[in-house]
Amino acid sequence: MRTPEELIKAIVAEQGEIKDVFLTACGGSLVDLYPGYYFINAESETMHSHWLTAKELVVSPSKFLKKGALVILCSHGGNTGETVAAAKYAKECGAAVITMTHNPESICAQEEMNPIVYSWEDSTNEKDRPQGIVMRILNELMKMQEPSYTKYEAILDGLEKADGIVRAAVKKVQNRTWVFAEKYFEEPFLYIMGSGASYSQAYGFSICSLQEMQWMDCCYLHSGEYFHGPFECTDEDHLYILLMGTGAARVMDERALTFLEKYAKKYEVIDAKELGIDAIDESVNEYFCPMLFYAMSVAYRTGLQDKRRHPLDMRRYMGVVEY
Template sequence: MKTALNPDVESALRPLSGRAISHVFLVACGGSLSIMQGGKYFIDRHSAKLSSDLFNADEFVCRDPKRLGPDALVILCSQTGTTSETVRAAEHARGKGALTIAMTLDPVSPLAKACEFTLAYQASYTTGIAIDAADSNYAVLYMLLAGLLRITDGVDLTGPLLTSLSALQPAIYRAHQVFAGRFASFAPRFRDKSAIYALASGPAYGAAYSFSTCVLMEMQWYDSQAIHANEFFHGPFEVVDENAAFIVLVGSDETRRLSERARDFLLRFGSRDNILVLDSDELDLTAIDRRFQTYLLPLVFFDTLWKFAYRLADLRGRPMLEGRRYMKKITGY
């Protein structure tokens, strides 16, 4: 049971008290960038003082926003801490006088060394070792942002966050059970699709983005896109027919009706056999504070979908991590 913020988070928060931070840059690449969607949503909903931006690390360096300076906090994330674009982004931000905080598995990695503070987290996806989700990238990010909000806006949500994090891993295990049967019946139908879309709104968009680009495209070579649930109606929905395969994430956040509307459209014009819906209402989120269900659901969805990915991988005979052809296999690009 977590009763206090991670000590590394407390260390990183200390210099923030004496500093008038007005802007937060959330900077990373790929899957590590996807978690920032939840972070930005949290800032947008709760802070009247902070503006924020979410940037791919290399875009951030080249775009070089004029707001980047001593009143900016730059939070960077890289699983291994070796993503060269993200390390460069940290160096760039520090050069501009911004405060930099690294999130990484490895506290002695290049990213950690490039930043003033490091928050280590744990991950099971790439290591295969079971972790407590309270120690994950999402958890560490929300602890940092809740602590920041306490300083900038005088709003203290750290208590309900810590309670919620303690209840997260059991909720994830229960979610696996809830969706296991559905995954078993959808996997054979999705196996030979050429394209599978992931659709979401609000903080869950990050989970859709990560599953679409880092799992379906990267590890299983499906054509894909993470479609925002309302943008869907302004172009993408025209691809929908009886064969179109969609995964729809319906969260409990303020944007829920956007995903519901897209889900209803898909069930009307697509085939029920090809529309895989994961709805937060089906889940037992006991002891997760209502205010944090919103932010922790992307993690529940993503962790659960990982099981679906392994089912697809088995049926397709294409292993997950080892199935890549370029990433970590070739160099010089």
């Protein structure tokens, strides 16, 4: 199997210039693709990026889904119906595909899918997990395609450092996650906020870690949008988790924090700066915050699982009934 770097070089050699990058999947895999989308949006002068659920790629396809487009997909189990259909459709349209999966026996791992089969062990390095792989692909692509791109080395350095930062942060928050679960395990509802590249993790924390794995009701909010409606719900009884990222978007998280400090009583701040993300160059570390926040969502949901006695792997519908 080719490395992500080999794969993107081969695709560019064959396809020529990439003009559009589509990042598409479902649920938790879709979450993992958002930082790459945000990165291309913010950095590229030659490529547009698109982030959407795999079904929508097929039912309402962009006319830029054609030769010159790169479609990056991800399906952990490798047989997600919508994702497989999106990959096939993208190929029919003339686009190049790269498909990440954890399952080497799956449809997504077939050679025609340009597969990257990733490992998913506790010991797996962050740069070898989907979020890291996407950054490796897109960093190479930016370097090949844009002579003015200056962040290549900083991203490579970030990819080397990310795993250590994440592991240290997981240790650091262990006790906090227990205390959080102890205080809030019976909470009927909470809001989770984030912005920038990390908005994806507010979404993923909500739909995967809590709604799916804990059957806990919650809602994701964009920290910037909080002030244009959702903040009217804030009071001393409502619970919030605020993901504070870095980079230019951080001002939105800081504004939300100031508001929560004044008007809320129950809120948990998960601050990438405090958790060591600054060891990565500040010109790019915002793109690595989502990796860190994903690990934090795992830590917090594990705390909740133990206190609530609700196994993370328990499902009543997914993989259990027909739908």
